[in-house]
Amino acid sequence: MLKKILLGLVVVLVALCAFVATRPSTYSVQRTATFKASPDITFALVNDFHHWGKWSPWDKLDPNQKTTFEGAATGVGAIYGWSGNDDVGEGRMTIEESKANELVRIKLEFIRPWQSTNATSFAFSPAADGVSVTWKMEGHNDFMGKAFSLLMDMDAMLGKDFDNGLAAMRKVAEAETQKRAEAEAAKLAAEKAAAEAVAAQNVAASTP
Template sequence: MLQKLLVGLAAAILILVGFIASRPAEFTVKRVATLPGPSDVVFAQVNDFHQWNAWSPWAALDPDMKTTYSGPQSGVGAGYAWTGNEQVGEGRMTIEESRVPEHVRVKLEFIKPWAATNLTDFHFKPVDGGTEVTWAMSGTNDFMGKAFCLVMDMDAMVGKDFEKGLASLKGVVEAEVKKRAEAEAARVAAAKAAEEKAAAEAAVAAPVIAQPTP
């Protein structure tokens, strides 16, 4: 009886292993949102890692997370590394492609709690009402990754974070657009005031033309 149970258990394990191994290795998680701002404003928030803490869905998970920056301020070669609690783990990001203001590709390397390397792409397209942002992550699962996906829906799990991030990015973009509008209004007002002052000074300095005596 015990032998039959062991044989049955072994067979079940082999079937499960075979099923897991047959699962697709490649995966893609993608979310799309329209943000109320021009492409250059939205692009700037993604192309510079120094801006990410304002909208990243993971930044708030560990207020004590340690971060370091490397390379240029933004664009190709810019790097960002983090070490935090069990929720955020440890890893690094590097911008591999940057095409203003259309596309940013980031190499995403997880170190802890498990090692993995994925590619993250942001595409920006002008549309009515602002900029359509497509945030996608793609990669390849090893055997353990395939097994994990049997019990956890990666698209739902990561996609939920993407949705939170895009919602936060919307708020950042709205604030930046408002800031730029206020700065432009102030510039126009200052220019107008300068013109009026110059005209007034010119009028005061103009010579008085004597009127002919009748």
């Protein structure tokens, strides 16, 4: 009887492994949002890792996490590293391609709690109200990754974080855009007032 039970378990495990092997070897998560914001302001929030703390959905998970900035200040060659609790783990991001107001492509490396390398990109395109941002992540599933996909849908797991991150980015980008518009309006008003004052002085000076 014991032999039959063990044989049955072996058959089940073999069948399970065979099924896991048929799972997709790649995965992709993508979300898009439209901002009423300036494209260059929105682009800068991604192209400069120093701004990620303003909108990243993961930065608030561990307020004590350690972060490092290396390489270029912005754009290609900029490197951002983090190490924190079990919620954030440890990893590194490196900007590999940067096209102003169009694209930022990042190499995303997870070190802990598991090791993997993924391709992440942010695409920016003109929209009627400002700019449309598409955040995409692509990766490969090894055997363990395929097994994990049986229990958790990667799109469902990361998609919510992407939505939250884009919502936070929208808030920051729109606030900065409004701040810039107000500053420009104030500057124009001051220039107009100054011009009117000079014109008034000229009129007064030319009046007998």
